[in-house]
Amino acid sequence: MTAPLVLLATDRAHAEGEPGHAALDAAFAERGIRSRWAVWDDPAVDWAEAALVAVRSTWDYEHRLADFLAWAEAVGPRMLHGVDVFGWNTDKAYLLDLARDGRVPVVPTEVPSTVQDLRAAVARVRPAVVKPRVGAGGRGLVVVDDLDAWSPPSDPGAWVVQPLVPSVREEGEVSVFVIDGRPVAQVRKVAGEGDVRVHEEYGGSSHDTPLSEEATRIALDAVGAAAKILDRELVYARIDLLRHEGRLMVSEIEVTEPGLYLDVRPANGGLFADAVAARL
Known part of the structure; x- marks a missing residue:
């Protein structure tokens, strides 16, 4: 019997996979699952051949959101999370929904129209x-x-x-990975000198750290609130937190294409593969 195929959606700049992808590739192989990275807007890809499609590193959607959402809709029910979740999560106005839910502290956010x-x-x-x-x-x-x-x-x-949350320059940003309803890892991201962005291309750095009770609790509440708003199970999520006014608050919740930081935390590959395997 042919092993099930999982297609991992990415963009052209990461056609081979997200940073550290070898850990995820190996995890699928160890579980007897075929996996292949596929560029989401490549017309040659037959998404229907996959048992499951997981969005991983489609980090160019911001320039073509309508096309990205149309592609996700066309892939249909074999897509983890799916177009409704992506449509909500790719517009940062979702932070207003989280704040209104009232279960999680959210960095104060305004969405002005004029x-x-x-x-x-x-x-x-x-x-x-x-x-x-x-x-x-x-x-x-x-x-x-x-x-x-x-x-x-x-x-x-x-x-x-x-x-501007001053702690981003001092304490940094905390990211908690929640997979299959469990907080499984935590990464501390530090901004580059003279910047507030924690991304490597701006001089930032990321470090594997132990799960903290405060970050874990808020991350679980954030995933629960998002699942309630969307009325959907969230198989995976990354919750980004900043300390504001003395407590951690949600700055973003990533349930579309959250990097797994496999180069920093390769064990996330096996945990993600387990969650996918459970749904094949």
Whole structure:
């Protein structure tokens, strides 16, 4: 009998797989599951041949969100999470839904719709972080301190405003991985010198750390709240947390294409493969 095939969706810049992908590739092979990385917008890929499709590193969706969501819809029920989850999670306005749910602390977030509202939102929380509602990898993020010297973007309805959380430069950002309903790992991400972005391309670094009780509790509550809002099981998630006003708060919840940080935490590969195997 032919082993089931899992297609791992990625983008052209990561056609071989996300960083550290060898750990995930090996984990699937050890479980008798065939796996292959496939570029999501490659017309030559036959997604119907897969028993299951898992979005992994489609980190270019921000420029073609409508196309990405149309592709996910076309793949249909063999897709983990699916288009409804992706449509909600790729627009950072979802943070307002989480805040309204009331179960988890969320970094204060505003989604202004006019230039006047955008400037007012920035003025309330200066220094402010202004970032695209649809974006990945820290691209497009700016820190605004001097309101008079700042030129607002021309499309204010496409941005979110948050206070600059000082701890991102000191304590860093905490990411908790929740797979199959269990917190399984925690990574501390530190911003590069002179920046607030924790991504490696901006000088940031990531470090495997023990799970903490506070981060674990908030991560579980965040996944539970998101699952309730979406009325869907969330097989995997990465919860990003920042310490604001003395406590950890959710800065983002990634359930579309969260990097597993396999180069820092290779054991995540086996845990992810187990969750996929359970659903084949």
